[in-house]
Amino acid sequence: MPQLSPLSPGSPLTVVAALRAAGCVFAEDEAELILATAPTPDELAAMVDRRAAGLPLEHVLGWAEFHGLRVAVEPGVFVPRxxxxxxxxxxxxxxxxxxxxxxxxxxxxxxxxxxxxxxxxxxxxxxxxxxxxxxxxxxxxxxxxxxxxxxxxxxxxxxxxxxxxxxxxxxxxxxxxxxxxxxxxxxxxxxxxxxxxxxxxxxxxxxxxxxxxxxxxxxxxxxxxxxxxxxxxxxxxxxxxxxxxxxxxxxxxxxxxxxxxxxxxxxxxxxxxxxxxx
Missing domain, CATH: 3.40.50.150 (Vaccinia Virus protein VP39)
Incomplete structure (x- = not known):
């Protein structure tokens, strides 16, 4: 992923701000996961939009961490607690x-x-x-x-x-x-x-x-x-x-x-x- 300026649409600061504005309590942690998962800037923007719209983070990422493992979680499927x-x-x-x-x-x-x-x-x-x-x-x-x-x-x-x-x-x-x-x-x-x-x-x-x-x-x-x-x-x-x-x-x-x-x-x-x- 190319380096982004601090105020560009896909920068960490911008992602954190968008998530925080949507009410995500752990905006910094979620932003880090989304930034690490998104394969392209366009997909990054789409993932941030989905999370800001209220989708579970795991559905946005496509996986959940469970018992030290990364488990695939698809939209509409129960997220392991x-x-x-x-x-x-x-x-x-x-x-x-x-x-x-x-x-x-x-x-x-x-x-x-x-x-x-x-x-x-x-x-x-x-x-x-x-x-x-x-x-x-x-x-x-x-x-x-x-x-x-x-x-x-x-x-x-x-x-x-x-x-x-x-x-x-x-x-x-x-x-x-x-x-x-x-x-x-x-x-x-x-x-x-x-x-x-x-x-x-x-x-x-x-x-x-x-x-x-x-x-x-x-x-x-x-x-x-x-x-x-x-x-x-x-x-x-x-x-x-x-x-x-x-x-x-x-x-x-x-x-x-x-x-x-x-x-x-x-x-x-x-x-x-x-x-x-x-």
């Missing part, structure tokens, strides 16, 4: 020997990619009800020989996975319907409602996942679902009702809560416990 890195860490800690990984409600496939990157060779599957998400996930998981499927939860998965899944990561929608309108405009206006709206209490999809998961998990396999602190007691109840040995992990730093359910190797269950914040 930093707090969800905690779910990935919990999966790796609970099932470091997993050979079959499923990223359910996958969005961009970021969770599956992060887990597969850490574990090494695995059989990786990702699924989502949104075709745009599946197309994006397919791009991201291709390097791992992953398979992307379109459909409603477990209906999308091939039958040969039943009883074989070592890690079942499901970043389900968990915003109560009445609270979707309170989300930031970037989410409300540019991410699919199916990735946000979890029903009246936010747990509709979680209940369905928990109820069906034991049939898909391998003995000792684990289901991990992100939820809110307020919803976590009810979420734990759903996991326990499904016959899973249940644990609640929380990170104060990331404001993250992950419910973990393990399929017992020889049946039985135990009371839920809570790990210290990480």
């Amino acid at each position: 930093r707090r969800t890195e905690f779910l990935v860490d919990q999966a790796l800690a609970r099932a470091p020997q997993a050979s079959v990984v499923v990223d359910l409600c996958c969005g961009s496939g970021a969770v599956g990619v992060a887990i597969a990157t850490a574990l090494g060779p695995v059989e990786l599957h990702a699924s989502d009800v949104d075709p745009a998400a599946v197309r994006c996930a397919r791009r991201n998981i291709a390097a791992f020989g992953g398979h992307a499927h379109t459909g409603d939860l477990f209906d999308a998965l091939p039958g040969h996975l039943r009883g074989r899944v070592g890690i079942l990561a499901a970043n389900v929608p968990y915003v109560p319907t009445a609270e979707v309108g309170l989300l930031p405009a970037e989410a409300r206006d540019h991410e699919p409602l199916t990735a946000l709206d979890g029903g009246a209490d936010g747990l509709d999809v979680l209940r369905r996942v928990a109820a069906a998961a034991p049939d898909w998990l391998a003995p000792g396999g684990c289901l991990l679902v992100e939820t809110s602190e307020r919803q976590s007691p009810a979420a734990v109840e759903e996991f326990t009702r499904a016959g899973l040995r249940t644990h609640l992990a929380a990170s104060e730093e990331l404001y993250a809560n992950v419910v973990i359910g393990v399929r017992e190797r020889q049946g039985g269950g135990s009371a839920p416990s809570r790990s210290p914040a990480r």
Whole structure:
């Protein structure tokens, strides 16, 4: 990219000023990323315009940073949140020997990619009800020989996975319907409602996942679902009702809560416990 004078249309100062005027709180950081990503001055101007119009930064850049990786994120696809890195860490800690990984409600496939990157060779599957998400996930998981499927939860998965899944990561929608309108405009206006709206209490999809998961998990396999602190007691109840040995992990730093359910190797269950914040 050619050197620009400090006051030229594509200069760092001008980009920062445009983003700040649009209300971007971290204008300097965003300007640096946009300047580094734009291949031409014309595309730079277009990217700044899109960001100033309210598109999520990740949709403008075409990628999101997640768990130390750069994951492709296409327009209209749910942007992976930093707090969800905690779910990935919990999966790796609970099932470091997993050979079959499923990223359910996958969005961009970021969770599956992060887990597969850490574990090494695995059989990786990702699924989502949104075709745009599946197309994006397919791009991201291709390097791992992953398979992307379109459909409603477990209906999308091939039958040969039943009883074989070592890690079942499901970043389900968990915003109560009445609270979707309170989300930031970037989410409300540019991410699919199916990735946000979890029903009246936010747990509709979680209940369905928990109820069906034991049939898909391998003995000792684990289901991990992100939820809110307020919803976590009810979420734990759903996991326990499904016959899973249940644990609640929380990170104060990331404001993250992950419910973990393990399929017992020889049946039985135990009371839920809570790990210290990480």
